[in-house]
Structures are given as C-alpha cells and as structure tokens.
Amino acid sequence: MIRDAAAIAKGMSITFKEMFQPTEVENYPDGKGPMRGAQFQQRFRGKHQLQRDENGLEKCVACFLCAAACPSNCIYIEAAENTEEVRISSAERYAKVYNIDYNRCIFCGYCVEACPTDAITHGHGFELASLNATTLVMRKEDLLVDIQPAMPLTPGSAHDQADRLA
Ligand code: SF4
C-alpha cells in the first residue's frame, strides 16, 4: 500500500514538474515547431530529396544502386540518355522517372548509403501521413530540390532551356 502510494507520488511529481517546463511545439499543427539540436537535424531521416550539383544538373545518374539496396522495394526508376540538346545530369544517363512509395518506405537510409553520387539524401520533412495511399507515391518532381539562383546555367540543361523560353 505504502509502496503504491510512493509510486503514484513519484509519477505525479514528474507530471507537476513537466507542467512548468516551456512548451516546445505549442503551435503544432499550425506551426511545425523547432527541430531541436543540430546533431538531431543531421541524423533525422525524413522525406528524401534528390539533389543537384553546383551547376544545377541533377546528381542522379540512374545507376539503380539505391533501388537494389532498398529492402522494401519501394524505389522505381526509369533511365534515359542525355543528349547534346538536352542535358539533365552530368553523366550519360539520368532518371526520367524516379518514384518512392512511402506506403512501403521504412526510412532505413540504405538508399542514401548506396548512392555513389550523393544524389539522394534524407530531408527533414516528416508530415507524410495521408488517408489516401496513392498520394504517398512521390514522383521525381516531388523530391527534386529547386534550382538555386547561385547555380550557373549549363548549356543545353533543362535549367538553361527553361531560362531561354522565359
Ligand atoms: S529509406 Fe530504406 S526503405 Fe526507404 S527508400 Fe530508402 S532504402 Fe528503401
């Protein structure tokens, strides 16, 4: 009896102590709240990002190593060849289609480890829950990072062509 009372008192003391601590994500879901700690941010495995090189070209060269390493078989890639007129990546091939099925992804990071060009990385996006499973199949357009203003135009790249058409 005394032991039970002591256990309840101990539990309640933690509750009362926490009541007076600052609230960390009080705005959620209206505001995302801070992700605490630089170390935590670096290691966090959120929604993937497909990266670009310093010239704005896509780093993915469609080698399929990430798809081969994926234990959930949730990466789907279709490769295509770069041409003189249209250059998407700096190598021979690029990923014309790159899908990740987040219904199956377990965020193990094996794809990131396997990539020889650092084309695929984990971002910080964590709000992936959905009642519609089809929206969890993300396409290349959903994963590719934006072209930064500092990236120079590579002649023939999609970036360059979009600029010429603008
Ligand atoms: S994090 Fe793991 S499960 Fe998800 S796509 Fe990469 S290898 Fe596959």
Ligand code: SF4
């Ligand atoms: S993301 Fe990396 S490992 Fe996957 S196909 Fe592209 S270059 Fe190869």
